[in-house]
Amino acid sequence: MHKPRYRPLLAGWRLLLIALLAIPTGALAQVLDVTRMPNAALSLTTAVELLEDPQRRLSLADVQSPVNAARFIGEMPPTAALALGFTRSAYWLRITLGNSSNAPLERMLVVDNPRISYVETYLPNAHGHYRSVRTGCDTPFDTRIYPNRNFVFPLSLPAQSKQVIYLRLESTVGLLVPLQLWTPKAFHDYERDDYVAQAWYFGMASAMILFNLMLFIALRERIYLFYITFVTCTACTLAIKNGMIPPWFGNGLNLHSNVAYYSGASLTVSSLLLFMRHMLETHRLMPRMDRLLQGLVVLFLLSPLAFALALPAVARMTILLYLSCAALILVVVLMCAYKRQRSAYFFLGAFVLLIFGGAMTLLRALGIVPTNAFTVDGVQLGSTMEMLLLAFALADRLNVMRKEKARVQVELLHAQQQLVDSLKISERELEQRVVQRTDELQVLNSKLEALSLTDSLTGIANRRHFDMLLQQEWQRAKRLGQPLALGMLDVDHFKDYNDHYGHLAGDTCLREVAQALAASLSRSSDVVARFGGEEFVFISPMSDAQDALHVAQRVVQAVADLALPHASSPIGYVTVSVGVVAVRPGPASTAEDMLRRADAALYQAKNNGRNRAELAAE
Ligand SMILES: Nc1nc2c(ncn2[C@@H]2O[C@H](COP(=O)(O)OP(=O)(O)OP(=O)(O)O)[C@@H](O)[C@H]2O)c(=O)[nH]1
Numbered sequence: 001m002h003k004p005r006y007r008p009l010l011a012g013w014r015l016l017l018i019a020l021l022a023i024p025t026g027a028l029a030q031v032l033d034v035t036r037m038p039n040a041a042l043s044l045t046t047a048v049e050l051l052e053d054p055q056r057r058l059s060l061a062d063v064q065s066p067v068n069a070a071r072f073i074g075e076m077p078p079t080a081a082l083a084l085g086f087t088r089s090a091y092w093l094r095i096t097l098g099n100s101s102n103a104p105l106e107r108m109l110v111v112d113n114p115r116i117s118y119v120e121t122y123l124p125n126a127h128g129h130y131r132s133v134r135t136g137c138d139t140p141f142d143t144r145i146y147p148n149r150n151f152v153f154p155l156s157l158p159a160q161s162k163q164v165i166y167l168r169l170e171s172t173v174g175l176l177v178p179l180q181l182w183t184p185k186a187f188h189d190y191e192r193d194d195y196v197a198q199a200w201y202f203g204m205a206s207a208m209i210l211f212n213l214m215l216f217i218a219l220r221e222r223i224y225l226f227y228i229t230f231v232t233c234t235a236c237t238l239a240i241k242n243g244m245i246p247p248w249f250g251n252g253l254n255l256h257s258n259v260a261y262y263s264g265a266s267l268t269v270s271s272l273l274l275f276m277r278h279m280l281e282t283h284r285l286m287p288r289m290d291r292l293l294q295g296l297v298v299l300f301l302l303s304p305l306a307f308a309l310a311l312p313a314v315a316r317m318t319i320l321l322y323l324s325c326a327a328l329i330l331v332v333v334l335m336c337a338y339k340r341q342r343s344a345y346f347f348l349g350a351f352v353l354l355i356f357g358g359a360m361t362l363l364r365a366l367g368i369v370p371t372n373a374f375t376v377d378g379v380q381l382g383s384t385m386e387m388l389l390l391a392f393a394l395a396d397r398l399n400v401m402r403k404e405k406a407r408v409q410v411e412l413l414h415a416q417q418q419l420v421d422s423l424k425i426s427e428r429e430l431e432q433r434v435v436q437r438t439d440e441l442q443v444l445n446s447k448l449e450a451l452s453l454t455d456s457l458t459g460i461a462n463r464r465h466f467d468m469l470l471q472q473e474w475q476r477a478k479r480l481g482q483p484l485a486l487g488m489l490d491v492d493h494f495k496d497y498n499d500h501y502g503h504l505a506g507d508t509c510l511r512e513v514a515q516a517l518a519a520s521l522s523r524s525s526d527v528v529a530r531f532g533g534e535e536f537v538f539i540s541p542m543s544d545a546q547d548a549l550h551v552a553q554r555v556v557q558a559v560a561d562l563a564l565p566h567a568s569s570p571i572g573y574v575t576v577s578v579g580v581v582a583v584r585p586g587p588a589s590t591a592e593d594m595l596r597r598a599d600a601a602l603y604q605a606k607n608n609g610r611n612r613a614e615l616a617a618e
């Protein structure tokens with residue numbers, strides 16, 4: 001026969017204690033009178049007599065035989081449940097119930113733990129024959145004579161009667177037996193409240209799943225999917241644990257079984273690990289630990305195969321694995337919290353609540369803490385708090401991300417503003433530079449224009465400039481009906497001067513003649529220009545013939561006053577001849593005519609002996 005190698009010490013100690021304290025009661029079975037009942041569960045623990053069947057071979061007839069009947073032990077400690085620990089033995093429970101009243105009574109015998117693999121009840125009929133009902137979580141749901149998440153057996157106790165009821169219990173996992181007796185009414189009330197409490201939990205889990213599904217659809221963040229998977233696995237596992245899976249669900253599969261329960265728990269742990277990895281970003285904060293977590297995820301995903309093939313054998317190891325994993329999760333969360341991972345604080349709080357709830361359930365299973373509303377639903381309560389806190393952590397994460405986004409947006413705006421500002425500054429600088437360059441260009445242009453209009457040798461207006469000015473002055477005089485005078489001047493015997501003094505000296509001479517010419521025409525409206533070679537011209541607006549001749553003579557005199565030596569000239573110094581004309585521009589005359597006439601007058605001055613001014617003939 002297979003015996004577990006490591007029976008929990010506590011369960012062993014408990015059985016030893018029970019054996020020492022127990023009085024063989026085969027013949028002296030105490031009768032529990034069920035005539036008067038409380039309006040709540042009546043724990044049958046102290047009324048139970050217990051017989052261990054390590055080989056799991058005894059039949060009802062065997063346990064009724066005088067030898068075995070005398071081996072039942074009673075006087076159980078007054079706890080809410082018989083905690084028999086992880087055991088492969090079958091246990092026989094004997095309860096003697098009495099009805100001292102004169103009326104038949106209906107009672108409900110309840111095994112308030114849906115996780116017992118096999119619950120076989122032997123109920124006597126009026127003739128003392130036993131009817132067996134074999135059910136349990138590892139048998140199909142329709143084996144239950146009363147459809148409830150726990151194992152419920154309605155009893156009929158005739159008036160003035162005594163009944164001995166036998167229960168045979170066997171489990172592939174921990175064996176915890178909260179055996180209760182109820183009146184039908186009290187049980188129905190409790191049943192309603194119990195299902196309402198369960199509905200609260202599953203309703204809340206469903207709401208969380210749907211809400212986070214919507215968040216996932218809206219935000220497309222994978223972490224919500226991990227959370228949904230985790231909550232779904234948790235809710236399903238708790239539904240299995242509490243016997244809440246509807247009988248029609250599962251398509252023939254027994255989803256109440258301990259294989260389903262352990263598989264659900266493993267899937268829950270792997271989804272929790274997946275969620276935690278993403279939530280705490282372990283791949284970034286602790287890459288090596290993250291690889292270990294990934295390995296555990298795979299291990300837990302594959303573990304249902306092991307449960308299906310060898311559940312009783314691997315049950316104890318699985319519990320150890322769960323505990324190690326819980327410790328590892330705690331270490332990871334603490335390390336992340338130490339590294340100031342904000343989500344880790346929430347995760348820590350949530351996980352501590354779950355562990356606390358789970359620990360309560362485990363300690364109840366081991367018989368260390370009493371069975372009560374808190375310890376029975378410890379995992380469920382812890383899971384509820386965990387679910388809420390993790391949802392809060394997700395909301396906080398969203399909030400942090402939103403704040404981060406807002407901060408980045410502000411930074412972006414700031415950067416944009418800075419860019420706009422610097423663009424504006426460079427635009428202004430560019431504008432200034434353009435203005436400056438334009439000014440410089442204008443100056444340059446005016447210089448160029450001035451250069452293009454100035455004679456490079458003498459510094460007075462050149463021929464081009466003169467042509468323009470002559471046209472302007474001509475038009476103005478014509479418009480205003482004013483007289484306009486034009487003088488044409490030529491240096492006398494200049495070829496000889498050049499020949500005698502050299503070309504460079506000739507240039508200097510021309511410069512001095514130009515200055516003398518410019519100095520002789522003092523009005524601002526007067527114009528002097530180099531006409532070409534050694535010829536100069538002047539324009540004197542608003543001057544009639546007399547004025548013009550007077551100006552021309554002044555020029556001749558001014559050059560003569562320079563007294564520039566000219567060895568090749570009959571006079572001995574540099575002189576000029578001037579031909580001058582004064583006209584009143586009319587529709588028939590042109591500026592060119594005026595020039596021709598001035599040239600003719602110059603020719604006349606040359607012919608008349610040079611060093612003189614001649615007025616053009618009318
Ligand atoms: N040094 C110098 N000589 C120039 C310049 N332009 C023209 N000449 C000279 O001026 C002389 C003009 O001589 P001509 O036109 O023959 O007349 P002229 O010798 O002055 O004799 P008249 O005009 O009849 O008195 C030429 O020898 C030119 O080479 C110049 O820019 N610089």
